[in-house]
Amino acid sequence: MSYGIKAYKSVGVKNDLAVADPHRVIQLLMQGSLENMALAKGAIERKDFVVKSKSVSKAMTIIAALQNSLDMAAGGEVSENLWSLYDFMVNHLMQASRESSIAKIDDVMEIMLKIKSAWDQISVADREKGFALLAEKNGQANLATA
Template identity: 40%
Template structure:
């Protein structure tokens, strides 16, 4: 096993261990962090002309946004949950367009939206 593969394996195990012990609030933060990371990595792959990797990473970002969307409680969450549902749907559409059109501006747009959502989420104190 080369050093990079070992590092990736360590990161996977470390992330899994964090997820087991994480509160629901922290799990959402981890999803958002993962989405932002995948979008940044996809942008880098796009700039390097690594089309297949770009597509894989955008696919992972789409899955993360989908996970955030699935976590919404539309019945109890009221208008905020409905607005987030629509925003996550928009973000998914823009990520698909970014992938199809090789458009880094659309990746940046979605990353900015997710950063704004994450900033608000980070301000919410976890309820124990």
Template identity: 40%
Template sequence: MLNKASAQYQQVSTHSGIEDASPHRLIQMLMEGVLQRLAQAKGAIQRSAVNDRGEAIGKAITIVGGLRDSLNKEVDGELAANLDDLYDYIQRRLLAANIGSSEEIVDEVMTLMSTIKAGWDGIAEDVA
């Protein structure tokens, strides 16, 4: 599953060192990628750059899909199911942000992703 997430990240990023990243670090990188794309999308909305907005949001949706694919529902049970629901919500909100050119929705998703990332960052790598 992490290989699939890694492939998603590689499709939308030129970040070096991904091949050597631990599973914990890979998830951090995916979350960082989402936040970067959301910042790009917000800037594109402010500039009324429709193509750039669509591209950045599309890449963010793809990365969130990689995060969803990396969930192990058999091992992590309820936590994985809750994260899957949250990632689904995020993807739907990003579609709405793109359709409505909404900075507010992008801000909402950035807040959600930042909260998830802060929790993940707080997990010791050897525990993850």
């Protein structure tokens, strides 16, 4: 049963990513980091250090992907602040993994939840403006209408 649920969720996420706009992709990445941090916390409680390491590593990889997706030229101070937060989060997760610290994972989850909450509140109109700017930057007019 557990395998079936995992397979279903995996296919669901892959399908969601295949048709997702850039805003939704970021939402999915943030959610994936939170899910992996939750898995790491459970693994620490069970003293399952293999799962802890894998889950923390996945969360760190996702956060690094979020960091690398920032448009530093266009994002200005907001991008700089997010870059610093993501950097802090990755470093804090490394410490959490070394120390098997649920509290440090909770710290990172709290930050990610605040970032995700703000991201989720971006209006459809503002998303469309962002897509149009991205399309213009990339020379792809069709992205703005996707």
